[in-house]
Amino acid sequence: xxxxxxxxxxxxxxxxxxxxxxxxxxxxxxxxxxxxxxxxxxxxxxxxxxxxxxxxxxxxxxxxxxxxxxxxxxxxxxxxxxxxxxxxxxxxxxxxxxxxxxxxxxxxxxxxxxxxxxxxxxxxxxxxxxxxxxxxxxxxxxxxxxxxxxxxxxxxxxxxxxxxxxxxxxxxxxxxxxxxxxxxxxxxxxxxxxxxxxxxxxxxxxxxxxxxxxxxxxxxxxxxxxxxxxxxxxxxxxxxxxxxxxxxxxxxxxxxxxxxxxxxxxxxxxxxxxxxxxxxxxxxxxxxxxxxxxxxxxxxxxxxxxxxxxxxxxxxxxxxxxxxxxxxxxxxxxxxxxxxxxx
Amino acid sequence: xxxxxxxxxxxxxxxxxxxxxxxxxxxxxxxxxxxxxxxxxxxxxxxxxxxxxxxxxxxxxxxxxxxxxxxxxxxxxxxxxxxxxxxxxxxxxxxxxxxxxxxxxxxxxxxxxxxxxxxxxxxxxxxxxxxxxxxxxxxxxxxxxxxxxxxxxxxxxxxxxxxxxxxxxxxxxxxxxxxxxxxxxxxxxxxxxxxxxxxxxxxxxxxxxxxxxxxxxxx
Numbered sequence: 115x116x117x118x119x120x121x122x123x124x125x126x127x128x129x130x131x132x133x134x135x136x137x138x139x140x141x142x143x144x145x146x147x148x149x150x151x152x153x154x155x156x157x158x159x160x161x162x163x164x165x166x167x168x169x170x171x172x173x174x175x176x177x178x179x180x181x182x183x184x185x186x187x188x189x190x191x192x193x194x195x196x197x198x199x200x201x202x203x204x205x206x207x208x209x210x211x212x213x214x215x216x217x218x219x220x221x222x223x224x225x226x227x228x229x230x231x232x233x234x235x236x237x238x239x240x241x242x243x244x245x246x247x248x249x250x251x252x253x254x255x256x257x258x259x260x261x262x263x264x265x266x267x268x269x270x271x272x273x274x275x276x277x278x279x280x281x282x283x284x285x286x287x288x289x290x291x292x293x294x295x296x297x298x299x300x301x302x303x304x305x306x307x308x309x310x311x312x313x314x315x316x317x318x319x320x321x322x323x324x325x326x327x328x329x330x331x332x333x334x335x336x337x338x339x340x341x342x343x344x345x346x347x348x349x350x351x352x353x354x355x356x357x358x359x360x361x362x363x364x365x366x367x368x369x370x371x372x373x374x375x376x377x378x379x380x381x382x383x384x385x386x387x388x389x390x391x392x393x394x395x396x397x398x399x400x401x402x403x404x405x406x407x408x409x410x411x412x413x414x415x416x417x418x419x420x421x422x423x424x425x426x427x428x429x430x431x432x433x434x435x436x437x438x439x440x441x442x443x444x445x446x447x448x449x450x451x452x453x454x455x456x457x
Numbered sequence: 458x459x460x461x462x463x464x465x466x467x468x469x470x471x472x473x474x475x476x477x478x479x480x481x482x483x484x485x486x487x488x489x490x491x492x493x494x495x496x497x498x499x500x501x502x503x504x505x506x507x508x509x510x511x512x513x514x515x516x517x518x519x520x521x522x523x524x525x526x527x528x529x530x531x532x533x534x535x536x537x538x539x540x541x542x543x544x545x546x547x548x549x550x551x552x553x554x555x556x557x558x559x560x561x562x563x564x565x566x567x568x569x570x571x572x573x574x575x576x577x578x579x580x581x582x583x584x585x586x587x588x589x590x591x592x593x594x595x596x597x598x599x600x601x602x603x604x605x606x607x608x609x610x611x612x613x614x615x616x617x618x619x620x621x622x623x624x625x626x627x628x629x630x631x632x633x634x635x636x637x638x639x640x641x642x643x644x645x646x647x648x649x650x651x652x653x654x655x656x657x658x659x660x661x662x663x664x665x666x667x668x669x670x671x672x673x674x675x676x
Binding site: 164165166167168169170171172173174176177178179180181182183184186188191193195196209211215218220222259269271273275276278280281282283284285286287288289290291292293294295296298361362363366376384 | 492493494496498499500501502503504505506507508509512513514515516517518519520521522523524525526527528529530540545548549550551553558562565630632633635638639640651653663664665666667668669670671672673674675676
């Protein structure tokens with residue numbers, strides 16, 4: 115009978131050493147692989163984290179009237195509201211009116227006075243800036259209105275657009291955020307404003323208020339105008355029932371703008387602004403008179419339109435109620451007469 | 458100038474250039490905090506802000522993320538990712554936010570001619586201005602839509618669900634288009650959904666482009 119010999123202690127240690135060595139070598143290889151992979155990833159891709167972008171600008175509009183020669187300077191305040199640093203490119207783009215509600219568009223044209231405009235940061239011209247988290251910076255908008263500058267209006271936006279060159283390394287869209295402030299520059303002597311009142315209208319008949327008035331004015335002059343005006347609504351007895359102050363809007367040269375009432379901020383009329391008479395109950399013939407002054411020195415447009423209001427629905431309800439009351443009264447009378455006869 | 462850690466206050470700020478400063482006659486402080494603020498000098502007059510609106514309210518725009526990561530794209534499996542766009546426009550008469558892309562989603566490899574085309578939606582009729590329905594998983598391309606979150610500001614063309622447009626492409630000379638607009642108001646927010654769907658023929662690789670949003674106050 116053969117008895118198996120037990121493995122010696124040395125053999126056991128030797129075997130364990132071999133196994134451990136192989137595992138150790140394998141671990142080393144594995145570790146090296148991970149380290150190299152991590153290094154490769156670190157070195158070959160930019161570290162990208164999704165970040166919020168948030169910007170503010172003030173003022174949103176600057177209106178400059180100037181006679182050459184002069185230099186004008188105004189302040190533009192730009193703020194990074196996010197928690198991360200942002201680099202902003204500064205662009206100056208001419209614009210023109212789009213539609214009749216004060217929206218604008220950027221034609222593919224060069225601004226003829228671009229060389230006269232400079233954005234400076236502490237008297238140093240800048241084309242880009244970097245803002246730290248929550249940092250706000252006041253920049254100067256300098257315009258050199260030299261004698262050779264043509265008497266005209268120039269409309270342009272100063273844009274601050276974030277730059278983002280990060281690569282995610284996968285299918286992605288890189289987002290950039292920008293913000294603009296508008297500049298309306300009039301160069302030359304102020305002339306008597308010229309404009310055409312293209313429309314002052316409302317519906318002919320209303321059952322009830324509110325009553326929308328459309329006021330559309332076309333600026334045919336050489337410079338921007340900012341008319342002031344009101345609409346006074348009177349009933350058939352000549353009593354004033356409503357006064358609508360019109361919003362003082364800028365009307366660019368050779369463009370038409372629909373002028374809303376001062377407190378009219380109805381999102382539904384954003385594309386087609388109207389002056390709104392918010393009177394609910396209306397009955398009879400009404401007149402609405404528009405007084406629109408193009409400047410302190412005039413000219414003034416005065417125009418009157420009429421509309422009629424009759425609350426059919428309310429009247430029908432009143433008539434039905436009246437008929438019911440009369441019927442009920444008659445019934446009561448009939449019962450009373452029957453009672454008398456029976457007595 | 459300021460941030461979270463410091464505020465630097467200038468003792469006196471001369472808002473006019475050196476040349477003009479010599480001629481500078483008067484700066485009218487605002488009677489109240491309602492606009493506009495006016496300043497005058499020899500040969501010029503400057504007004505900032507809008508009539509009867511607070512002048513200390515800046516126009517603000519925010520975008521929730523600077524990256525939209527679509528991850529791995531697989532054929533006929535549309536991927537939709539979103540970013541939130543918000544505005545604070547109490548100090549302006551109205552505003553719009555225009556949007557455009559620098560190019561279609563284009564392969565990041567050296568061959569820049571390989572790209573995912575901008576979508577034309579299911580019936581091939583949507584573009585940069587007009588929207589149309591895009592629900593078919595066999596309709597390929599890259600597009601976006603806008604959904605109101607707080608207030609109403611998305612363009613009317615997105616009123617119907619699953620209606621998409623594609624971003625105006627600057628490389629094709631498309632004009633930037635407004636994605637949201639509105640009257641003066643605080644805290645409006647909209648969700649922009651980016652949708653991408655590829656065909657089985659689309660070459661493997663990473664595709665990227667840049668989408669830019671610019672907030673513009675009305676004049």
